[in-house]
Amino acid sequence: MNQAVISCLHANLPAVEAVLKDIELQGITNITCLGDLVGYGPQPNEVIELIKDKKIATCQGCWDEDVVDGLDACDCSYPSQVAEKRGHFAHQWTTEKLTKENKDFLANLPYSIRKDKCLFVHGSPNSQHEYLLPDMDAFAALERVENAKAEILFCGHTHQPYIRELANGSIAVKVKNSGSKDIQKKEMNLPMRRIVNAGSVGEPRHGGTKATYVVYNDITNDVKIREVEYDIELTCKAIINAGLPPIFAWRLKNGFEFAERAEDASHVCER
Amino acid sequence: MIERWALISGLKGDLDTYELIQKDLKKTPGNITLFVLGDMIGPEKNCNKLLHRLINPKSNDLQPWCIYGWWEEQILLESGYRGNQRAEALRINKGEEVVKSLINAVDKSFLDWIASLQFGFVELDCGLIHGSSKDVGDDLTLDTPPLTLLDRLTRLQVNRLFTARSTQQFHLELTEGIVHSEVQDLAGNHKKEQKVPQKAVIGVGAGKNYTLYDVGTDNTQFVRAGYQLEKKKNGFGLHL
Ligand SMILES: [Zn+2]
Numbered sequence: 001m002n003q004a005v006i007s008c009l010h011a012n013l014p015a016v017e018a019v020l021k022d023i024e025l026q027g028i029t030n031i032t033c034l035g036d037l038v039g040y041g042p043q044p045n046e047v048i049e050l051i052k053d054k055k056i057a058t059c060q061g062c063w064d065e066d067v068v069d070g071l072d073a074c075d076c077s078y079p080s081q082v083a084e085k086r087g088h089f090a091h092q093w094t095t096e097k098l099t100k101e102n103k104d105f106l107a108n109l110p111y112s113i114r115k116d117k118c119l120f121v122h123g124s125p126n127s128q129h130e131y132l133l134p135d136m137d138a139f140a141a142l143e144r145v146e147n148a149k150a151e152i153l154f155c156g157h158t159h160q161p162y163i164r165e166l167a168n169g170s171i172a173v174k175v176k177n178s179g180s181k182d183i184q185k186k187e188m189n190l191p192m193r194r195i196v197n198a199g200s201v202g203e204p205r206h207g208g209t210k211a212t213y214v215v216y217n218d219i220t221n222d223v224k225i226r227e228v229e230y231d232i233e234l235t236c237k238a239i240i241n242a243g244l245p246p247i248f249a250w251r252l253k254n255g256f257e258f259a260e261r262a263e264d265a266s267h268v269c270e271r
Numbered sequence: 272m273i274e275r276w277a278l279i280s281g282l283k284g285d286l287d288t289y290e291l292i293q294k295d296l297k298k299t300p301g302n303i304t305l306f307v308l309g310d311m312i313g314p315e316k317n318c319n320k321l322l323h324r325l326i327n328p329k330s331n332d333l334q335p336w337c338i339y340g341w342w343e344e345q346i347l348l349e350s351g352y353r354g355n356q357r358a359e360a361l362r363i364n365k366g367e368e369v370v371k372s373l374i375n376a377v378d379k380s381f382l383d384w385i386a387s388l389q390f391g392f393v394e395l396d397c398g399l400i401h402g403s404s405k406d407v408g409d410d411l412t413l414d415t416p417p418l419t420l421l422d423r424l425t426r427l428q429v430n431r432l433f434t435a436r437s438t439q440q441f442h443l444e445l446t447e448g449i450v451h452s453e454v455q456d457l458a459g460n461h462k463k464e465q466k467v468p469q470k471a472v473i474g475v476g477a478g479k480n481y482t483l484y485d486v487g488t489d490n491t492q493f494v495r496a497g498y499q500l501e502k503k504k505n506g507f508g509l510h511l
């Protein structure tokens with residue numbers, strides 16, 4: 001059966017509506033959301049209410065966490081100080097706009113959702129703030145999936161959709177010196193695992209301007225990245241009208257690839 | 272002269288053991304650097320004398336280079352050095368009594384010094400940490416899955432990781448590894464084969480059990496405090 005995985009909606013209602021429509025047109029009813037319902041965009045309450053209304057299973061994203069717990073995201077999440085300032089401003093704006101009810105909804109979202117062999121998280125199983133980029137060290141990537149006891153790990157947070165297969169792995173170890181055990185060698189085969197990044201519905205950073213998400217078939221194990229057009233102008237106008245930084249509108253329109261990407265993607269927030 | 276590291280941990284206030292190790296090291300050949308990988312304090316003993324000695328080494332002491340360990344983290348948590356968090360894990364696992372004993376074992380005047388300690392050192396291509404690059408309480412042993420060990424090495428970008436948390440002594444080498452990675456995104460397919468260069472994780476032990484590391488040959492020697500005296504008595508050589 002096909003299921004859809006969406007992430008990083010970022011309060012962009014026209015993009016969310018377009019993606020949900022695209023999912024509906026394919027007859028898919030099973031949808032999982034990987035969080036970041038809010039942040040950057042102008043319609044945080046509207047997006048949360050739509051997700052609640054459709055009863056879409058959702059994990060808590062980094063923005064959802066920070067809006068609730070205060071701005072805990074360490075500065076490493078931002079590529080520059082200007083970007084950080086803009087991020088803080090958007091955070092403040094979102095916190096003020098959100099209703100109490102919607103804040104509570106974000107506060108109570110789970111860190112992860114498990115369905116059979118699939119684990120759904122926002123950033124990584126370690127943290128909502130960890131970036132699993134497509135070119136991350138292959139062993140470290142495999143460790144994230146293995147440690148989470150999953151076969152497929154669905155994540156978002158990077159805003160770049162990809163499917164990564166890690167296969168035919170092995171590691172050999174040797175005990176060189178030990179207080180208690182004799183010298184021994186062993187070699188183990190590593191299982192095949194996959195990481196699927198669902199990209200971003202409301203704040204794409206893959207180089208294009210279309211909203212992205214993925215469709216996963218749990219029988220064939222096939223994963224497809226979908227791109228969906230939406231009314232970008234509508235969102236851009238709402239951003240300007242809301243008094244949010246105009247660059248948020250500009251980058252939606254231009255699909256600026258690295259707008260807010262962390263400089264050191266392997267960095268794990270030590271909060 | 273041979274470059275050698277002495278790696279100790281888990282003294283938990285035991286000044287006698289520390290003095291015994293200092294004595295050992297004076298007789299150990301080579302140019303020795305002494306690293307204390309945390310757990311200088313603990314709830315069992317009054318730790319003030321040891322802390323005083325670490326901060327103010329005697330003139331003939333080898334200078335100790337200290338980092339904080341799990342017990343230091345607990346006292347810092349409990350004393351409000353980590354924001355609103357308290358030592359809840361300790362409280363739940365060992366009970367209120369142990370939390371109290373820990374607080375009583377260390378004079379408050381040492382807390383600022385403890386708080387000033389680093390999480391770890393990176394020397395050459397080696398990481399020296401109490402637990403691991405992931406967490407001060409990360410308990411790495413011979414039985415930890417190699418993927419996890421590799422992850423901890425990768426996070427620090429080092430080839431060797433010296434760890435103390437498990438209190439065990441071991442030198443585990445990751446001799447080879449390979450994994451095939453295929454990434455599919457909107458731009459197409461990218462295949463890559465990744466190999467592991469040789470790496471190692473070394474458990475340095477705790478208390479009287481400590482480790483000598485020969486930087487030039489990458490050899491470890493697991494010793495017990497007082498071994499130099501034993502050596503004299505029994506006439507056995509450690510090929511140092
Ligand atoms: Zn996001």
Ligand SMILES: [Zn+2]
Binds near residue numbers: 061062063157
């Ligand atoms: Zn995020």
